Amino acid sequence: MKRPTFASLFVIGFLGLPAAGLAQGNSCLDCHKELDGALQAAAVAFAQDVHGQFGLSCRDCHGGNPATDDVDKAKDKSFKGAPKRERIPEFCGGCHADAAKMRGFNPSLRVDQLDQYWTSRHGQRLKAGDAKVAVCTDCHGAHGVQTARFPKSMTFPWNIPQTCGRCHADKALMASYLLPAGQLEDYRASVHARALFDKKDLSAPACNDCHGNHGAYPPEVGSVSGVCRQCHPSAGELFAKSPHKKAFVEIEAGECGACHGNHKIEAPTNALIGSTAGSACIQCHEAGSKAWTTAAELRSLLEEFESGTASAEVALDAADRKGVEVSEARFKLQDVHTILVSAKNLTHGLDLAEIRKAIVDGENALAEVEAAGQKALAEARFRRRGLVVATICLALLAAALALKIRRLKEKRMAS
Ligand code: HEC
Ligand code: HEC
Ligand code: HEC
Ligand code: HEC
Ligand code: HEC
Ligand code: HEC
Ligand code: HEC
Ligand code: HEC
Ligand code: HEC
Incomplete structure (x- = not known):
């Protein structure tokens, strides 16, 4: 009605x-x-x-x-x-922090947003009388509030960077707190943003997946890796076993961020490791040190293996274009790729022996690809040789037929 x-x-x-x-x-x-x-x-x-x-x-x-x-x-x-801005958290919390009230509507909805909020930098600053920080309505709106599951909601993953960026990309506002204002721009250039926006991969992190929803706070140096590890457990485990674990705590370096950055995280390449410009290692390791030498060796091991993999791929593509059946070799190449990815992952453990072993396995697998490729080529050559013989036979047959027809014609003309 x-x-x-x-x-x-x-x-x-x-x-x-x-x-x-x-x-x-x-x-x-x-x-x-x-x-x-x-x-x-x-x-x-x-x-x-x-x-x-x-x-x-x-x-x-x-x-x-x-x-x-x-x-x-x-x-x-x-x-x-x-309500005035500084009263908004309590205003919304009037219901959302009241378990008895909320149970009547939705017993499974959490009621800790207000408590969490007071632990965040936003909440702490608000309590100290600064109303420019985020309050509930800055992230949810006041009218037109939507659950995070609704794609148009301010808290839906691909709207979050904008929601936070309204303040955090405001250079003047952030300068007054002596904070950088480039997180949104950096994030947008990251492998995570590409996954979230281009591939529509909702498992890729937006701001809140690393900073929390209500307890929005930068993770302490020691807990940064905890955030990344939730989604990249294997890099995290290897790092924890490496000599960097203890060393990074001492020098207060971000466990993952020291090499990958916090926001502009790019898809890593071999350039990130080694003793040349662009490598993360030379930020901290001096030329000639043991770690520097290890970095250089890891780089050349990975590079050699990766270029071997790439040439195998080029060769298979070329054969494929000529119509050679290479599916078996391609299948084996997948194993090589898996080993390459795992060798790169192993760099986090800094265990040279373990990485050498992985690369030996990889090279053996690469040899199998080459063998399968050679076999396919030999078969193709054999078939082509067969084809040449058949073509010659056909040509001879055609010539013989033509001769025969001419003779018949000549006979008819003569008679
Ligand atoms: C017949 C028209 C009318 C009705 C009915 C009415 N409002 Fe309003 N409201 C206004 C006008 C005009 C203003 C702006 C002038 C003012 O502040 O009084 C206003 C202002 C407001 C404001 C903002 C200003 C403030 O005091 O904080 C709120 C909130 C509000 N109304 C809520 C309500 C709610 C809730 C109801 C129903 C219980 C309601 N209004 C009923 C006309 C109305
Ligand atoms: C009068 C009580 C009350 C007040 C005050 C209130 N809410 Fe709610 N809110 C609810 C109820 C009830 C729901 C529905 C429960 C659900 O969504 O499952 C809800 C739902 C929500 C949701 C969606 C939760 C979800 O994901 O399902 C958000 C977000 C929200 N409120 C934010 C706010 C904000 C921000 C304020 C302050 C501006 C506020 N609420 C004030 C009662 C209230
Ligand atoms: C800095 C931004 C921000 C602030 C400030 C904020 N929220 Fe949220 N809130 C979020 C995000 C992001 C989510 C969605 C989480 C998700 O993806 O499910 C959320 C989710 C919720 C939900 C759904 C249930 C849940 O906990 O996931 C409720 C209810 C809610 N917020 C209420 C509030 C209230 C009340 C306040 C103020 C005390 C508040 N929020 C302040 C960002 C914020
Ligand atoms: C979930 C709680 C909630 C509900 C429901 C709600 N409001 Fe509000 N309203 C707020 C909060 C919080 C503010 C202040 C924050 C702001 O201005 O963004 C506000 C502000 C306002 C204002 C002042 C706007 C301004 O910018 O001056 C008006 C007018 C108003 N509400 C009217 C209404 C009317 C009409 C309804 C029903 C259709 C309504 N509100 C429902 C929470 C609510
Ligand atoms: C209404 C503006 C506003 C919005 C929206 C906002 N913030 Fe903030 N935020 C601030 C201000 C202002 C500070 C500075 C407080 C301080 O650190 O002294 C801050 C501080 C922070 C800090 C602590 C920075 C530091 O090291 O001091 C983090 C982390 C943060 N916000 C993350 C977020 C995230 C994530 C979102 C979105 C989910 C968000 N903020 C939304 C205004 C906002
Ligand atoms: C992949 C995880 C991740 C994502 C996504 C992320 N951050 Fe961060 N952010 C971090 C880490 C790690 C730090 C450094 C914390 C430290 O130094 O203790 C940080 C630091 C910050 C700081 C403190 C100032 C600074 O730059 O060091 C702010 C403010 C901030 N982030 C806001 C944001 C905003 C806004 C977004 C979304 C546009 C975002 N972050 C997305 C991980 C992330
Ligand atoms: C919420 C889960 C999540 C969190 C938290 C997260 N990531 Fe990611 N990350 C992903 C996903 C999903 C991808 C895959 C993107 C793609 O290639 O499609 C990815 C990709 C990457 C890549 C590129 C991998 C490659 O093979 O190209 C790196 C490097 C990376 N993340 C580092 C980090 C670091 C460092 C942190 C912490 C500061 C972090 N991630 C936090 C989910 C997460
Ligand atoms: C943020 C600074 C920092 C970065 C970046 C960094 N390291 Fe380290 N690394 C250290 C510190 C500190 C130690 C412990 C003290 C030492 O041996 O120099 C260490 C130790 C090592 C060790 C053990 C050395 C030994 O004597 O046993 C190796 C190997 C190593 N790093 C390799 C690397 C490689 C490879 C990279 C690049 C992918 C890298 N490091 C990047 C700071 C860093
Ligand atoms: C010492 C520098 C360094 C640190 C610290 C570091 N990484 Fe890496 N990361 C690298 C290098 C080097 C590569 C491989 C680059 C290549 O050869 O392609 C890499 C590759 C990756 C990849 C893509 C390959 C894979 O493993 O899937 C992810 C994801 C990743 N790192 C996540 C993390 C996370 C999470 C942390 C924190 C626990 C972390 N990294 C800490 C240097 C580092």
Whole structure:
């Protein structure tokens, strides 16, 4: 059923008719829809609001009397108006931190957002009187609040960078806190953003997956790897066994960030390791040191193996284009790729012997690819040789036939 409009309420009021049905109506909504600017925007946005979908209304947050179209009566003693920014967390927490209240709506919804919020840098700064930090409505909106599962929600993964970036990419605002403002731009250039936006891979992290939703706080140096490890467990385990583990704690280097960066994380290549420009290792290791030598050796091991893999691939492609059947060799090449990925992963452990062993396995597998490739080529050559013989036979046959036909023709002409 269509709700009575402001105009119809006005007519009812004007004619002095009893306001039938008004008790179930919502004069707040109806009146505000007819206003303009922010007063109207609140009512319009509410059509998409999760609170409205759960049967809550203006009054549940703002108080007041929605059963009268008289402004003064509507804003009665119970009317709370719009909360100031610094009051918003408690305002929303009035329900969201009240387990008994929330249970009636959705027993599985967490009720720790407010508690968590106070532990975050945002919450701590707000408590200290700084209202420029994020409050609930900066990340969720006030009207038109949506669950994170709704793709248009401010908290849906691919809207999050924008939600946080509204403040964190604001250079002037961040400069006043002596904070860098490049996280959004850096993040956008990362392998994670490409996965999230281009591949629509929702398992790739947005800001909140590394920083938390409500306890938004940069992880302490020691816990950074904990964040990355949730999704990259094997690199994490190898790192933990490596000599870097203890050393990085001592020099307070970010466990993963020291080599990969925190936001502009790119798909790594062999250039990241070794003793030449672009390598992460030379930030900390001096030329000639044991670690420097190890870095250089790891680089050449990986490079050689990777270029061997690449040439095998080129050769198979070329054979494929000529119509040679190379599926068996290709199948074996997949094993080589797996070994290459795992050898790169093993660099996190810094265990030279272990990596050498992986590369020996890889080279054996590569030899099998080559053998399979050679076999395919030999078969193709054999078939081609067969084809040449067949073609010659056919040509001879054709020539013989032509001769025969000519002779027959000559015979016919003569007779
Ligand atoms: C979930 C709680 C909640 C509900 C439900 C709610 N509001 Fe609000 N409203 C807020 C908060 C919080 C603010 C202040 C924050 C802001 O302005 O962004 C606010 C601000 C407002 C403002 C002031 C806007 C401004 O910028 O000056 C108006 C007007 C308003 N609400 C009207 C309504 C109306 C009408 C409804 C029903 C259609 C409604 N609200 C439902 C939480 C709520
Ligand atoms: C007949 C029209 C009308 C009705 C009914 C009405 N409002 Fe308003 N409301 C206004 C106007 C006009 C303003 C701006 C002037 C002002 O602040 O009083 C306003 C301002 C507001 C504000 C922002 C200013 C503040 O005090 O914080 C909120 C929030 C609000 N209304 C909520 C409500 C709620 C909740 C109801 C229902 C219980 C309601 N309104 C019913 C016309 C109405
Ligand atoms: C009057 C009680 C009440 C107030 C005040 C309130 N909420 Fe809610 N909120 C609810 C209820 C009930 C739900 C529906 C439960 C659900 O979504 O499962 C809900 C749902 C939500 C959801 C969606 C949760 C999900 O993922 O399912 C978000 C986000 C949210 N509220 C944020 C806010 C914010 C931000 C404020 C303050 C501006 C606020 N709420 C104020 C009661 C309230
Ligand atoms: C810095 C941004 C930010 C702030 C501030 C914030 N939230 Fe959230 N909130 C999020 C994100 C992001 C999610 C979605 C998590 C997900 O992906 O499921 C979320 C989820 C929620 C949910 C759904 C249940 C849950 O915990 O996952 C509720 C309810 C909620 N927030 C309420 C609040 C309340 C109340 C406040 C203020 C005390 C608040 N939020 C402050 C970012 C924020
Ligand atoms: C309304 C603006 C605003 C929004 C939106 C916002 N923040 Fe913030 N945030 C701030 C301000 C201002 C600070 C500076 C507080 C300080 O550190 O003194 C801050 C601090 C931080 C810090 C601590 C930085 C440091 O080392 O001091 C992190 C981490 C952070 N925010 C992450 C996020 C994430 C993640 C989101 C989105 C989910 C987000 N913020 C949304 C304003 C915002
Ligand atoms: C892959 C994980 C990850 C993602 C995604 C991520 N961050 Fe960070 N962020 C970090 C790490 C790690 C640090 C460094 C923490 C430390 O030094 O203790 C950091 C630091 C920060 C800081 C503190 C200042 C600085 O630059 O060192 C802010 C502010 C921040 N991030 C905001 C954001 C915002 C906004 C987004 C989304 C656009 C985002 N982060 C995405 C991991 C991430
Ligand atoms: C929420 C899960 C998640 C978190 C947290 C996370 N990542 Fe990722 N990461 C991914 C996914 C998914 C990909 C795959 C992207 C693709 O190639 O499709 C990826 C890709 C990468 C890659 C490129 C891998 C390659 O083979 O090209 C690196 C390097 C990386 N992440 C490092 C990090 C670091 C460092 C951190 C912590 C600061 C981190 N990640 C945190 C999920 C995560
Ligand atoms: C943030 C600084 C930093 C970066 C970057 C870094 N290391 Fe280290 N590394 C250390 C420290 C500190 C130690 C322990 C002290 C030492 O042996 O120099 C160490 C130790 C080592 C060791 C053990 C040395 C030994 O004597 O047993 C090896 C091997 C090593 N690093 C290799 C590498 C490689 C390879 C890279 C690049 C992929 C790299 N490191 C990048 C700081 C770093
Ligand atoms: C000492 C420098 C260094 C540190 C510290 C480091 N990495 Fe790496 N990472 C590398 C190098 C070098 C490569 C391989 C580059 C190549 O040869 O392609 C790599 C490759 C990767 C890859 C892609 C290959 C694979 O393993 O799947 C991921 C993902 C990754 N690192 C995640 C992490 C995570 C998570 C951490 C923290 C636990 C971390 N890295 C710490 C240097 C480092």
